[in-house]
Amino acid sequence: MTTMTETHSATPAPPPAAAQRSGPRYKVTGLRVLRSEWSKLWTLRSTWITLGLGLVFLIAFGVIAAWQYESGGGPDGSGPNGDLSNGTALSLSLFGISLAQMAFGVLGVLVTAGEYSTGMIRSTLAAVPRRLPVLWSKSAVFGLVAFALGAIGAFIAFPIANELVSGTAAELSLSDSGVVRGLLGAGLYLGLIAVIGTALGALFRSVAGGIAVLVGTLMLVPGLTSLLPNSWQDDVSKYLPSNAGESMYSLTHDAASLSPTAGLLVLLGWTALALAGAAYRLVRKDA
Amino acid sequence: MIEVQQLTKRYGEKTAVDRLDFVVRPGTVTGFLGPNGAGKSTTMRMIVGLDAPTSGSVKVNGKRYAQHSAPLQEIGALLEARSIHPGRSAFDHLMVQAHTHGIPRRRVEEVIELTGLQAVARKRAGAFSLGMGQRLGIAAALLGDPATVMLDEPVNGLDPDGVLWIRNLLTGLAEEGRTVFVSSHLMSEMALVADHLIIVGRGRLLADTTVRELVRMHGGDAVTVASDQPARLREILSGPGVEISGEVGSEHLHVTGLSARAIGLKAAEHGIALFELSSRTVSLEQAFMELTHDAVEYHGAGTVDTSGRAA
Numbered sequence: 001m002t003t004m005t006e007t008h009s010a011t012p013a014p015p016p017a018a019a020q021r022s023g024p025r026y027k028v029t030g031l032r033v034l035r036s037e038w039s040k041l042w043t044l045r046s047t048w049i050t051l052g053l054g055l056v057f058l059i060a061f062g063v064i065a066a067w068q069y070e071s072g073g074g075p076d077g078s079g080p081n082g083d084l085s086n087g088t089a090l091s092l093s094l095f096g097i098s099l100a101q102m103a104f105g106v107l108g109v110l111v112t113a114g115e116y117s118t119g120m121i122r123s124t125l126a127a128v129p130r131r132l133p134v135l136w137s138k139s140a141v142f143g144l145v146a147f148a149l150g151a152i153g154a155f156i157a158f159p160i161a162n163e164l165v166s167g168t169a170a171e172l173s174l175s176d177s178g179v180v181r182g183l184l185g186a187g188l189y190l191g192l193i194a195v196i197g198t199a200l201g202a203l204f205r206s207v208a209g210g211i212a213v214l215v216g217t218l219m220l221v222p223g224l225t226s227l228l229p230n231s232w233q234d235d236v237s238k239y240l241p242s243n244a245g246e247s248m249y250s251l252t253h254d255a256a257s258l259s260p261t262a263g264l265l266v267l268l269g270w271t272a273l274a275l276a277g278a279a280y281r282l283v284r285k286d287a
Numbered sequence: 288m289i290e291v292q293q294l295t296k297r298y299g300e301k302t303a304v305d306r307l308d309f310v311v312r313p314g315t316v317t318g319f320l321g322p323n324g325a326g327k328s329t330t331m332r333m334i335v336g337l338d339a340p341t342s343g344s345v346k347v348n349g350k351r352y353a354q355h356s357a358p359l360q361e362i363g364a365l366l367e368a369r370s371i372h373p374g375r376s377a378f379d380h381l382m383v384q385a386h387t388h389g390i391p392r393r394r395v396e397e398v399i400e401l402t403g404l405q406a407v408a409r410k411r412a413g414a415f416s417l418g419m420g421q422r423l424g425i426a427a428a429l430l431g432d433p434a435t436v437m438l439d440e441p442v443n444g445l446d447p448d449g450v451l452w453i454r455n456l457l458t459g460l461a462e463e464g465r466t467v468f469v470s471s472h473l474m475s476e477m478a479l480v481a482d483h484l485i486i487v488g489r490g491r492l493l494a495d496t497t498v499r500e501l502v503r504m505h506g507g508d509a510v511t512v513a514s515d516q517p518a519r520l521r522e523i524l525s526g527p528g529v530e531i532s533g534e535v536g537s538e539h540l541h542v543t544g545l546s547a548r549a550i551g552l553k554a555a556e557h558g559i560a561l562f563e564l565s566s567r568t569v570s571l572e573q574a575f576m577e578l579t580h581d582a583v584e585y586h587g588a589g590t591v592d593t594s595g596r597a598a
Contacts, residue, residue, distance in 0.1 A: 026357040
C-alpha cells in the first residue's frame with residue numbers, strides 16, 4: 001500500500017474518489033469457485049465424520065456379509081441368511097452400499113441445504129452473485145470426492161471379502177469379467193447419489209426436506225412399486241435411481257434389470273433432472 | 288456509489304419496498320434510517336442481488352451487482368441476519384470467500400487484525416458472542432477492499448467499546464474516499480456518524496437529506512421567552528420569517544426564526560422585562576419520530592396491527 005501511494009504522489013494530486021484507489025484487482029473465476037467449495041467441504045467437521053462413516057459402512061458391512069456367508073449362509077446353509085445365499089464375492093463386498101449411499105447422500109444435502117439453514121448462503125451468493133457456478137462447483141467437488149471414496153472403499157472391501165469366501169462358490173478373481181467394472185460402478189453410483197443429494201438440498205433449501213426426499217426415493221419408492229400391476233412392475237422399477245444404480249455394480253443382469261451402461265445413463269438422467277431443478281430454483285428464487 | 292431507481296419489492300399483498308429512489312455517494316457516511324419493518328434490510332438485500340426487485344433497478348458503481356467481475360471488491364456487505372456457518376472457524380470463513388476472488392491469505396490476516404479477531408480466529412464461529420459475530424461479519428465485508436461498504440445495523444449487540452470502534456471505522460472508511468452506507472433504526476446513533484440521511488418508512492422514501500437540513504426542516508431552533516407583556520412583545524418581534532406562538536393568558540411565547548440574543552436585544556430596546564429566555568434545540572430523535580410517526584409498523588399502545596409481518 002505504501003509503495004502504491006508513493007508512485008501516485010509523483011503524478012498530479014489524485015482525485016479523492018474511491019475509483020482512484022490503486023490496489024490489486026481481484027476476479028471471480030470458475031476454478032476459484034471450485035477452490036472455495038473444496039475448502040468449504042473440508043473445513044467442516046461434519047464432512048470428516050460423515051465421509052468416515054460412509055467408508056466404514058461400505059467396508060465393514062461388506063466384510064460382515066462375507067463372513068456370514070462363509071459361516072453358514074452359503075448355498076448349503078438353510079439358515080436365516082437366505083439373502084446372501086446367491087451371493088458372489090462382489091455382491092457380498094458391496095453389501096454396505098445401501099448404508100454408504102445414505103451417508104454420502106445426506107452429506108450432499110448438507111453441503112447445499114446446510115448453507116440455507118445457517119445463513120452461509122448469503123455470504124456465498126454475495127461473493128458469487130451469478131449463483132450457478134456455486135451449484136456446479138459444489139456438485140463437482142463433492143461428487144468426485146464421493147466417487148473416489150466409494151471406489152476406494154469398494155476396492156478395499158472386495159479382496160477382504162473374497163479372502164473370507166475363498167473356496168466357496170462365491171469366490172471370484174479381480175480379473176473375472178465384470179468385477180472391476182462392478183467395483184468402479186459402485187464408486188460411480190455413490191458419486192452420483194452424492195450429486196443428487198447436493199441437488200436436492202439446493203432444490204428444497206431445507207436439510208430435513210432434502211433428506212426426506214432422498215431417503216424416500218432410494219429406500220421407500222422401490223418397495224412401493226409392488227403396489228403396481230404385476231406387468232408394470234419390472235418396466236417401472238428398473239428405471240428407479242436405486243435399481244438403475246444397482247445394475248451398474250452387480251455382476252449378473254436379467255430381464256428385470258438394465259445393462260450396466262443403460263443403468264449409468266438412466267442414473268445420469270436422474271442426476272441431470274435433480275440438478276436442473278436445483279439450478280432453476282437457485283437462479284429464480286430470492287436467497 | 289449506489290443508485291436506486293424506483294425500486295420496489297412485493298411479497299404477495301405486502302409491499303416491503305415501494306418505489307424507492309436515492310443515490311449513495313462516495314466520501315461520506317450515508318445513514319439509512321427507518322423504523323423496524325421499513326424495508327431497509329430488503330433494500331440492502333436487493334443491492335447485493337440476494338433478492339430480485341419486483342420492479343425498478345439498483346446499480347452498484349454503475350452496474351448491476353452480479354455483472355461485476357469481482358463483486359466483493361465493489362461492495363462489501365454486512366447483512367442483518369448472520370451469514371456464517373457456525374461450524375467453520377473465523378479464519379476459514381474468511382478464507383473460503385477469499386478463494387472465490389483470488390484474494391491472498393495476507394489480506395485475510397489483515398482484516399482479522401483490523402477487526403481485532405486475532406485471538407479467536409481459529410475458534411468455531413458458532414461459539415462467538417453477538418459482538419464477535421458482528422466483527423467477523425465486518426471483516427468479511429472489508430475482505431475485498433471494497434469501494435463501497437454497506438452495513439445493516441452494525442452496532443446491534445456491540446458493547447460501548449465496539450460501538451465507538453464502528454463509528455471510527457465508518458468515518459475512516461469515508462475519509463479514504465469510499466462510499467459508506469449504514470442502516471439503523473436509532474437516530475441518535477446515526478447523528479453521530481452520518482452526514483447524509485436517507486429515511487424510509489413502510490417502504491417509502493420519507494426524506495433524502497442532511498443531518499443539518501433535517502433539524503432545520505423540523506422547526507430548527509426555537510426560543511422560549513417569558514415576560515409580563517406577552518402581547519406587546521409579540522408585536523415587536525413579529526416580522527418576515529418569524530413565527531410566534533403562545534397560549535392566551537400565559538406569559539410564555541415560543542419563537543422560531545429569531546435567536547435568543549436578538550429577542551433579548553429587542554426587548555431591552557422597548558423596555559420590556561424578560562423573566563425567561565431559553566433556546567431549545569429540536570433533537571434529531573424528535574425530528575425522526577415526527578417524520579416516521581405514520582410509518583411505524585408496531586405502535587406500543589393499544590391497537591394491534593393485524594396486517595403486520597415479521598421483519
